[in-house]
Structure formats: structure tokens, C-alpha cells
Amino acid sequence: MFKVLWNYGLVIPALVNGFIILSSAMSVAQTPNLSEPKSEIEEFSPNSATHAIKPTQAELNQAANAETIKPKESLLSQQTSTNQNNPLAQVTSVSELSDVQPTDWAFQALQSLVERYGCIAGYPNGDFRGNRAITRYEFAAGLNACLNRINELIATSTENLVTKQDLSILQRLQEQFSSEITALRGRLDTLEERAAKVEANQFSTTTKLVGDAIFVVADTFGDRPNNTPANDTKDSTNTFFGYRTRLSFQTSFSGRDQLTTILTSNNIPNLTSNTGTAMTRFTFDTDGREGVYISQLVYRFPLGKKATVWVGPRALQPAVFTPTLNASVGGINGAASRFATFNPTVYRPGFDGAGAAFGYKFSNQLQLNLGYIANDSQANNPENGLFSNTYAALAQLTLSPSRKLDIGLTYTHKYFAAGAFNITGGTGSAFARNPFGQNSTATDNFGLEFNWRASPRFHLGGWFGYTLANQLTNGDSDATIINGALTFGFPDLFKEGNVGGIIVGVPPKVTSNDYRLTPVSARREDPDTSLHLEAFYTFRVNDNIRITPSFYLITNPEHNNANDPIGVAVLRTSFTF
Template sequence: MFKVLWDYGLIIPALVNGFFILSSAALAAEMPNLSEPRSEIEKISPNNSANLVTKSIQAEFNQIANAEIIKTPDSSLQKGSLLSQKTLTNQNEPIGQVTSVSELSDVQPTDWAFQALQSLVERYGCIAGYPNGDFRGNQALTRYEFAAGLNACLNRVNELIASSTESLVTKEDLATLQNLREQFASELTALRGRLDSLEQRQAKVEANQFSTTTKLVGDATFVVADTFGDRANNTPANDTEDSTNTIFAYRARLNFQTSFTGRDQLTTVLTLGNAIPNLTSSTGTAMTRFTFDTDGREGTYLSQLVYRFPVGSQATVWVGTRALQPAIFTPTLNASVGGLNGAASRFATFNPTIYRPGFDGAGAAFAYKFSDQLQVNLGYITFDGQANLPDEGNGFFNGNHLALAQLTISPTRQLDIGLTYVRKYFGNGAFNLTGGTGSAFARNPFGQNATTTDNFGLQFNWRASSRFHLGGWFGYTLANQLANGDSNATIINAALTLAFPDLFKEGNVGGIIVGVPPKVTSSDYRPTPTAPLRQDQDTSLHLETFYSYRVNNNIRIIPSLYLITKPEHNDANDPIWVGSLRTTFTF
């Protein structure tokens, strides 16, 4: 008697579990409670090891479980299912039990599941066909068909137990399975614990996720800084004494990156802080400005709103209503020393006459990558403070604007070269031709008169080795006065950058920048007939060094020091030093 009960406990899980595997995919949508009968059946087993079957039986049931019936839509119930054609029309007509796979007229020896069906029919007698001899293996399974199949399997189980079948599962097989279960008990327990932990963590993430489409990233910058040296002043006034004090300020940015297709991105940046100062007013020259200053803005404000999306596999389009800058849609080729954790000065970040428009832009841009060696970037932006104004001198096309075209050439993996042309127009408002860098003459060569500029830029970056990068740029600008005269001016700027990745420690970066801030080399403009020409007589040098120390993946400490010789390109001004110590947090 004990042997009969033992066999009963072994055979029921084997056949029933297999049948449930066969039916689960097809009944997932219309039979949500099927899992309950399965759990009750599993409780019949007196021993966990009894739920295991021999390899041949399990393989056959797994083979049926992957049948293509899961691809059959629910509409099959109306056209070809047993429920619609047989059960409902003639409920007294039984489902036919088959004893040979050849009785199933629509099952061919070439079918991928033929052997599995043959075994289930002829070995176990556990398959019921339709009265007309069909099996309909590609058709969805109904509740009636499931019940009929389950009944056939249970009947077969009773027959096997009654005949005391000993060849199905031997005691040796049970002993082997029991031994394996005991040997791997610790591993199974550990795996169960890891799965439980993973489920808890997944539930926590799902419960606390910000958005299914938006990723939140951000950064915060704390800076302590001071300047040393007399204030630059081109007049003999006695206000040149250094009166700046040490500052401690911060800036934080929250970047919401939203994707609607998985390949596009809407970038919304909120900036908040206590106004990292623009040092121009305190030092007398914009040559001392920080790249991370907030230009006097305090509180919280929208600092960027840009949408980027691909067109095909090689093109990308940008559309922005706030702060669409050339540095966003064009390679600046100065990543070695620029960026959040790079040089501190505004001038050293990248070529200012090319990538700094002098205003926050609204517009569109386009990039097309012909190959890994050639890429073109095009863009048009206008002053976002004027783009929304319909009156004369404003609007999208008549306000201050910039048009850019750049060809980026990469002859080798180590060398990138950028050839850039930028057309700028300033008709009213702030005249800032050089993006807040260089001398006052370079930023505004013709006073408050409408101006156009043709800007040419050559940028390069050579990654000579993994620990040394050499880069730089040269900018050449032709400015033309449009109102109250037709004067012309020439402006140049240049820099050479040296970067040392992994300096002293992996992840750290050291950098040196030597350059000439934007300078008016020639001009025929005079504010008044007797005034001197508005051009720079001397040449300033910008000398800067920084070291970005990586504390961990999210925190860096960056000491920086830069020197401006002959500020405002005027030998009468004493050198000015600017030192800063900043800590950046990214998350």
C-alpha cells in the first residue's frame, strides 16, 4: 500500500505539472485563476523530491509547452475551437481518447512536436483528440479542453498505480534525486534568499521611481575663490586698488532627461544658487570670469529646455526654446580640459568666438555623421529674450542671432579637427561678440551700433597617449558696423591646452592652458572724430592650471589658478591672479 501511495505522489506532479506547462501560455489571458488548482495539486506531494521527473518526461512536456498555440488570437474560439464548434453545438458529444498518434489526422511526422506527442499518447495515454480525429495543435486551449485533458491524465495515473508500475520511477532514481537535493540544499537556499531580496528591491524601486520616462541627474558646485591684483582700469583714476574679498558660493542644477521613444531626449534643467559672481565688475575685466558663474542670477530658474531626436541612423536634430548653445549640438573638441570638472575660467573652456553666442539661444540644429571620420553640424539660434517678441527688430529672424556650420574631421582615432564658420548679428540689447570673454573692445567693437561678424575657427584635439592630450584653437573674426557708419574690425583669440589624464591617480586629470583672450588687432572705428581708435594696443596672456582630484565616482575636488597678464590687453594694468577651490557633486 505504501508503494502505491508513493507512486501516486510521484506520478501526479509529473503529469499534471507537464499539462499545466502545456496550457499556461494559451490560457494566460482568459484563465487568470489557473494557478490556484496547480498550487493545490502540488500540495498532494508528500515530499519535495516527488515533484521532480525523469529527464525524458520533463523534456517532452517542455517541448509541448513551447508550442505555437500562444500565438493564436482569441478569435480562434469563434472559428475553429472545440468550444464553439463542438461543445456548444452538441454537449453530449464526447472528446475522443486516442491510443496512437496516428489517430490524430492533422499531426504529421514532420511536425516539430511529433515525438513528444507520440510519447504522451502511446506511452502515457494522456492526450485526448477531437471526435473528428483532429488535434489542432496551433489552436488556443479552452477551459473545456483543459478539463478533458486533465481528466485523461488523472485516469491514466489511476491505471498506472493500479498496475503497480515499477518502471516509471525506480527507488534508485528517488534516492539519486534525494541525494542531489541534499547536496545542493545550501545553494538552493542561498538562491531563494537572493531571489527574495531581488523581489523586495525591485518592489522598492517600482514604488519610489520618479518616472517611467524621465531620468533625474544633477550636479552641485561649491566654490571658494578670490582674486589678487589691482583692478584693471584704462584711466588714471585712483580706483584700481584690489578690493575683492574671498567668496563662498554654490550652484546646483537638476537635469530632467525625458525620453519618449528610447532614442530621443527632452532636457529640462533647473538651476538654483546664491549667485556665483561675474568677476568683471570687481576686477575690471571679463578675462577673469568663471565658466560656472551664474551671471548675477539668484534663486531658481529654468536654465535650459532642449529636445533632441534622431532622424534615421546617422542624423540628429535639436530644437530648443531656452539655452540651445553651439556647445550642445557641436563638438567643441576640448573635452580634455573643459566641462564641469575642468578648467575654471570662462575663456579656457572652448573657443569663445565660435561656441559662445553671447546670449541664451532658441532655435534648431542638425548633425549628420557620414562616417567615423566625417561629420557636419549646422545650427541657427536667436536670442530667446527676443524670439518671442513680434515687434520690429525682434522675432525669430530679426533679433540677435547666430548661424553655425562645422565640419569635424577625424583622420585617426586619436586626432579630431574642427573647421567652423559662424555668422553673428547684434541689432539691439547686449552687444557681446565674444561670449563674455576678452577685452571690452573685442566684446563690443562699435559701441551700441548694429554689428555683424564672420567668425572662423580651427579647433583640434590630439590624444597622443592615454595619459597626454594636446589640443587648442585659433579664432579669427571680421566685424562690420551696420548702423551709423560702416567701420570694420579684426578680432583674434587662440589657446593651447595640455591635459594629463590619470595624473598621479587613476581618474584624476591635470591641465594647463596658455592662450590669448579675444583681442581687437585692427579697427577703423572711433567713438568720436577725435577719440583714439577702438583697438587693443598690447597683448594679454592667459595662463591657467588645474587639477581635478577624484574622491569617488560622484565627488571631485578641483583647485585652479590662472593669471592674466596685461589685463584688457593694456600694459598699464597690473597682472591679476584668480584662485579657486571647488568641489563638485554629481548624482
Template sequence: MSRNLWHTLKLSPAVLSAVIITANGAVAQNSEIGNEPAVKNTLEQIDRYSQEPAPAVQSMEGTQGTEGLDQVTSVSQLRDVDPTSWAFQALQSLVERYGCIEGYPDTPNGTLRERTFRGNRAMTRYEFAAGLNSCLDRIQELIAALPQGVSREDLDRLRRLQEEFAAELATLRGRVDALEARVTEVEANQFSTTTKLRGEVIFGLASVFGKDRANSIEDLEDNPILGYRARLNFDASFTGRDLLRVRLQARNMTQFDGSVTGTSMTRLSVDGNSNNNVELDDLFYRFPIGKNAKVILIANSGEFNDTVNTVHPLFDSASTGSISRFGRFNPIYFTVNTTSSAGAVVNLDFGAIGLDVGYLAPRANNPSNKNGLFDGEFGALAQLVLFPKGNFNIGLTYVRYYAPGNRVNLTSSTGSAFAIRPFGNVATESNSFGGQVNWRITPQFLLSGWVGYQMAEAKTGSFRGANADVINYAVSLGFPDLGAKGNFLGLLAGVPPKVTENDLDGSFRNLANVPNREDRDTSYHLEAFYRIRLSNNISVTPGAFVILNPEHNDRNDTIWVGTIRTTFTF
């Protein structure tokens, strides 16, 4: 019910008292009214309602708000009232005689239909009582305007009506007072009128299994771990179409990288360690320009995969998708991935075609040499997505990347050591090309895949001008709602980033001390996970993946990674 309606209920005893006072004044003149039959007829209808048993007060909790209240002129517009009931005749008399009851206009698809009391249920006694109370002012005006008084019989009915409804009105008045007190308290202590707080906490139980680390005779660090990642998002909107996000994050999930397994191919989707310190993570402002463009200004922790369509739905989320870092999406989206990346991304949506362009610089706030927005490490992306809102999507992606020698990470730690730094600690530039496909064959079956190709070039030192090629690819199967609504089974097979050709193993081999940095064999990534939705806010995802021939070396032992990831959202 609307607040105005609640206030009407609260004021109804006062209205009845005013009616009685007016009536007493009229009786004092010891005369009869000329329009007594009309008033008497209305009072008899009111009296008939007072004889019905009162419903439970809890029935009011399901009533709707007052958006779109509209005056009705005929009771036949209130279609959910039984025309054969006494309530129908009472409403008919009140509405058509005084025009004082409001109904809710139903407007499906913007078309006004006949007014109803929301839904296909019968009008409740409290809804009827609320409507009746809205007529009391009109009745008071009618009696006050009459030149004559009312009969003693009608005065008795009015007094009896006040007595009959005394308990109900007192109950309603008490509930309204309590509700208003709570609303006042919430308004006085609310966090913000423009900002919402959203949170996510992930617990991860994980372990690696196998014999030796990759490219080593040392044993795996295979003790099970229990870690977490906690995030708080402060999402503010000033126009209803924009978004300002400030994210705080703390985590202690160990990275299963070279120090643990001898390779970065074994990293989990949720990893990273802040030593339990709270840090500023995402900081961006997104706003629309016209109907087809959206701009994202990023001040911290920018990643292309967070701002563009990766064409790998249900796998790309670190908290609910793939359990491995490589299995989330094509690694070329990871080309720029640091906690300090800043820049901008523009998303264009033309229905069947989506176009994204973006630029990120990891050290944009540093004005020193080889830093800043345009003088240091950077990534520039352009992407075309065909049919982004359909069941079949194709994504074509290009990323240009540059990094000084000590910062090069071509694949953001998803492939071999050679793929991460094809020329070692040498300033490197790359042009990356990606093709992604997603086909939702049925609502319960998705077929997806990608291919990534990177051309790297050494920009400084004795290797200047050397070239290397890096490839990766994967195929995934997804089964939404398998077993229960909200569950998801994901299967994925692929080859992590691999250096297939490197001039350091070719034209530069005649130089002294040139290292071998080309991957001779092939690693295979096989993954399976099953997300179980326990509630709207809790999911548990057991899963495992295996790396065959880690570091693209068939002499290395197979490494397994298992995890149980529990995600809480609020």
C-alpha cells in the same frame, strides 16, 4: 533570477503537496507502478541534493536576469557544471529525461555559444535548486499520468524532501514576498516610467589677487568668495533614441568681471547669479533622423557649445574642465549666449566627417520690432569636423552674428571691452572663423589649440560701415589619468579676444569725438588646473590662472585668479 523562477520557488511547497496528494491517492489503491524504477531513480537524485549543506541566501543576489532564456536538451550544454560531480548526473537525468531545465545562452557578438549559467564560475546550490524546482511540475505530471501508484518508500522520500527543504523554501518565500512588496511600492511611487532625474552641484571657493583693477587705480575686490551652482536635469526618452531635457538651475557665483577686476578676462568657467532663485535653464528636444542626422530643437538657454563638437575635449566642461571662461574653447562658440536663446541645430555624422548647422535667436519669443526669430539678435553656425571619432580632430567653424546696439557682445565677455563692443553701443554684425585642432598623442597626453578671427562691421549711426578685426588663440596640454584613473591635469596658454585693427582708429579718425577702440598691447592668459576624482560622483579641482597685461594694456597690473571647485553628480 527571473520573476517566473522566483514564483516557481514560491510555489514549490504547493507542488510537493500536490505530488504527495497524488501519491496518497495512488497508495490508497494499494498497488505498485509499472515505471517505478524511472521515478525512483529521479527521486534518489533529488534526495542526494537534499543532503548537501544549504548555502548563504545572499549568494542569490548576483544571479542574472532572464533575458534570452532558452531551453537546453543536454546537460553537456551547461559547461560550468563539473561532469564528475553528483550534480552533473542529477541534471543529466532530469534534463535528458524530462527536458525541463533552462540555461542562459551566451551570445557574444551575436553568435550563440553553448549554454552556461553566466560566467566561468561553478553552478551554485541555489541555481541548482531553482532548476530542480522547475522540474517538479514535470514530475507531478509524470506521477499523475501513471496508471499505478508509488511505493511507500518513494512516498517517504517525498515527505522527507519536503521537510528537508521547508526552512530554505520558507526563507526564499519570505525574501520573495519582501522583494515583491518593495517592487510594488517602487512601481506605485516611481517618478516616471520615461524620465530620469540627474543632478549636479558645484561648490566654488575663489579669489582674485593683485594690486589695482584694470584701467583703474582702485583696488581689486579681493575678498575670497564661496558660491555654488545647482542643477537638476529631467531627461525623458520616448523612443530610446531621443531626449527631452528640462533643467532647473540656481546659482550665486559672482562674476569676476569689470566690477571686480576691471576686466572680463578674469571670469570663471562656473559663474552667474540668480540670487538663489530656481530658474528654467535648458529646455530642448533631440531626436534622430535616419542613421546620420540628429536634430535639436531648443526652446530656452541655447548655446552652440552645448550642441556641437568644440574640438577641445576634457577642457570644455564648466564643471570638470577649464576653471576659466576663456580656457574652455574658442570664444566664437560663445557668440550667442543668453538664457532665452531658442532655435535649432542639426548634427550630421558621416564617420570621418561631421557637419553641424545651427541657428539661435536670443529673443525668439518676443514679436516686437528688432526681436523674434529673424528680426533681432541672432547667430548662425556652420561647422565641419574631420575625423570626429579619431585621435586627431580638426574643426573648421563659421558663425554669423548680429545684435542691436545695446545688446552687442561679440565675444561673450571673454576678451577686452573693445573686443566685446568694437564700436560701442552700435548695432554690429560679424563674421567669425575658427580653426580647432585636437591630437590625442597617447591615451595620457592631448595637444589641442585654436585660432579665432572675427570681422565686425558697424551697421548704424555715424560709424556705419566701420570695420574691426578681432583675434584670439590658445594652446593646451592635457594629461588624463595623471596620478590616478579619472584625474586630469590641464595646462593652457593663450591670448584672449583682442581688437587688432579698427576703422575708428583709422579712416574715422577725422571725425570729431571718435573714441580709440583698438587694443595697443597684448594680454596673456596662463592657466593650470588639476581635477582629482575622489569617487564616481565627486571631484575636486584646484587651479589658478593669471592675466598678464589685462585689457591688452601693459600699464595694468597682473591679476591672478585662484579657485577650488568641488563637483557632485548624482
């Protein structure tokens, strides 16, 4: 009996030291350390210029309108979060704890517990977080580790000496935290069982599956424009019901890269033929393909700490690799119209893309994005390839003079080979989409975009686009096209998680054009100005379901005041998973 008591005496100092340190940490939980600096982990998102260019899922936010899906969480952030919640194995030296300094008041106690008694563990990133508040469960876990270490020391010790008072302290501590230790063991057992089930049924160790589905009920109101027979101008549309569903396989091979493969099925109609104008198009309508098809295949990876590279043979759109600065009203739960999503002349190439892009963040105030994409329906043809068919080359400087203001300066050069095409990305008037008939065309497109987060509940944004078009075959005509919009976003309108938005703009319009189909025919210029007026409100049912009623009105469709206004009413339900 005396020998056992002597063995306890050898380890009582370790227990007392651990009790002092853990009790001090409990005191920190009651009195926050106001002098402790706060840190913020910033990740790159193509629609937030203040974020660093890092491999995350946020960059698909605006890309949701360019056949992408916004992910719930990146594999990188998921790994980091998981690792930080699980402590490492026992450290063998206090020097392994990066945030513990010899000048800290508890340094000697920690050194003793770590190096003499082996009673403390750190976090995966090598820190101890001694100034962070702890819970009773965490305290119990630390105490339990020390008690286990005591049993080891007793079993191997040969000396004898201890007092009844020391034994009494030890017994009281064990009794006081017995319920917490028991509960902790139960939680660990449950966690192990759940982890085993997840591992046995997981989809893939490298691939995350996310997706969305939208149900759309809509109708249009107003006569068709630009019809010669008088009796052919009446609205012939009826209320219709359509859907679009997408599955995104997001695969990471290093934790910082991502291969995105999206499967899509869509039967939401393109309203151009029904209403007589592309100004009524949805941002989520079909491109004419039927069944399930690959709508995007893009690989993104970091190049150093400040650069990111995108490569893709399918649907590498500018909105995937460039901040469009319109997150307030864009996205799957934002504006329903195609025009209101973002500046169409610089961010909508008018075709799906195959090519590469590069992004570099010089600082929190300056970011550069470059990209070259060719029409992916021709890029795989050896006769045309990447550089001898329809293409678009983009460059954008994004300036962030403050955390509340982002400004984009964008230039996009487009080339369209002879054939069916549109230079304004399916928006604006027929003359704007195709100013020179079916002749080859080159355009220089300039864009100015901004987003001002005036307050947490009000965002003001907008853009102005200016296009110089040149006819390359069968003539040398020039045309000028403009478009612009102001957007008003209202986050958390009426209720947290809900969003309201108003968009007022002028769809792409031809202001001047030298081209004539025949010497006596009229120039392909728009005589008047259409206004695009849109409002929407997104109601958050829960984290995965949102309902968005929208309405937009087109005055003077096709920029011609001889045409009556056309309205589009939409009720959209979005499911994300």
C-alpha cells in the same frame, strides 16, 4: 511505486541533456573563448566625434559649461542594462534564439530541451549566449527550471520505467545544488521587495532627476586695468564664498529621446566689474538673474539611425549640439575660467538661444552639425521673432582620422542688433566684445579645434579662432579678432579618477579696426597681447564629490602692457547626484 519510477524514466533524458549543456557552459567559464569577437556599443556624445549620433546623456558633458548638466546615465542605456540582466519567459522554439545555429555542437541538445521539454529561456534581445561563462547561481537556476519541468511531466505522464542509477543521479544533483537554489530564491524574494519599494517611491516612470552643486571660495590678486584715477586701480576684492546648484529633469517618452529641463540658482559673481576686465570671468558665474529660474529647456530626438535633432526655446547653446573637442579640460570638474572652456568665438553666441539644431553622422570618421539660434529674450516677441533679432548660425564638420584624434572645422555667423551685446561670449578685451560701440554688427567666425588623445594619461588639444566683424549701422567699418589656446590634459594624474590640466592661450583680441568714435579718436584696437595661463587639479573624493583647486593668471590685462597682471585663485567643490 513502479509507476512513479516509470514516470521519472520519461524525463531523465531531459535532465541528462540539460546537465551536459550546463556543465559545458561551466567549462567555458574556466576556459575563455578567445575566438569570440568583442562588440562595442557606441553612443553619441557632442564631445566625442567617434561616437554615433544616438540619444544619450553624454552630449551634455561640455554643455555643463553652457548651462547644462552632464547626466549619470541615459534612460535608454538604463533600460538596456536592466533588460539584459533579466531573462525572458520560456521560448517555444530553438529558432527564437538568434545566436544558435544548426552547426553548433550543442544544437540538438538545445533543440530537445527547448522544444520537447521546455527547459531553456533566452534573453530579451533574442539570443542565448551559449559561449558565455556562467556562475554557479546561473547553473542552479537552469537546473531548477528543469526540475520544475520534471514535476510537470511526472504529474501528466502515464508510462512507467526507470533505473535506480538514474534516480541516484537525480538525487545527487538536487543535493549538490540545493544551497544555490535556496540562495537564489532568497535573492529573488529580496529583489522583489526592493523593486516594490522603488516602484512605490519612484519620482516618475518617464523622468530621471540628476543634478549638481558647486561651492566656490575664490579671490583675485592684482590692480584693476584701464582706470584713470591713480588711486582707483588697487585690488579691492576680498575672499568670497558662492554657490551654484542645478536640478535637471531628464524625461524620455520613447527611450531614445530626451526633454531636458534645468532649474538653477546661482550667486557666484561675474568678476568683470570687480577686476575691470572680463578676462577674469568664471565659466560658472551668474548671468545676473536671482532666485530659482529655468536655465535650459531643450528637446532632443533621433531622426533615423544616423541623425539627431535638437529643439529648444531656452539655452540651446552650440556646446549642447556640437562637439567642442575640449573634454580633457572642460566640464564641471575642469578649468574654472570662462575662456579656457572652449573656443569662445564659435561656441559662445553671447546670448541664450532659442531655435533648432541637426546632427548627422556619415561614418565614424565624419560628422556634420548644423544649428540656428536666436536670442531667446527676443524670440518670443512677435515684433522680432526668430529671424529679425540677434541670432547665430553654426556649421561644423568633425573629422576623426583615427580613434585618438578629432578635428573640428567650424563656421559661425552672428548678427547683433543695436544695443548691449558682446560678440566673443563674455571673453577677451572690451574692444573684442564690442568693436563698433552700440552699432549693429555682423561677424563671420572661423574655428579650428583639435583633440589628440596621445595616451590614456595625456591629451593634447587646442583651438584657433579668426573673426571678421562688420559694422552695419552708422558706418561700414571692419575689424579683425583672433584668439587661440593649447590645452594639456592629464587623466588619472597621481591617482585613478583624478584629472590635471594646463591651459595656455590668447583671449580674443582686436588686431585691426577701422572704427573711430570721432574723427580724432583712437581706433578700437588692442595695442599689446595678453596671455591666459591656467592650471587646475581635480581630486576625486568619491563618485559624487570632487575638489578642484585652480589658479589662472592674466598678463597685460585688456591686451595692454600698461596694466599689471591679475591672478584668480579658486577652490571649487563639486557634488553630483
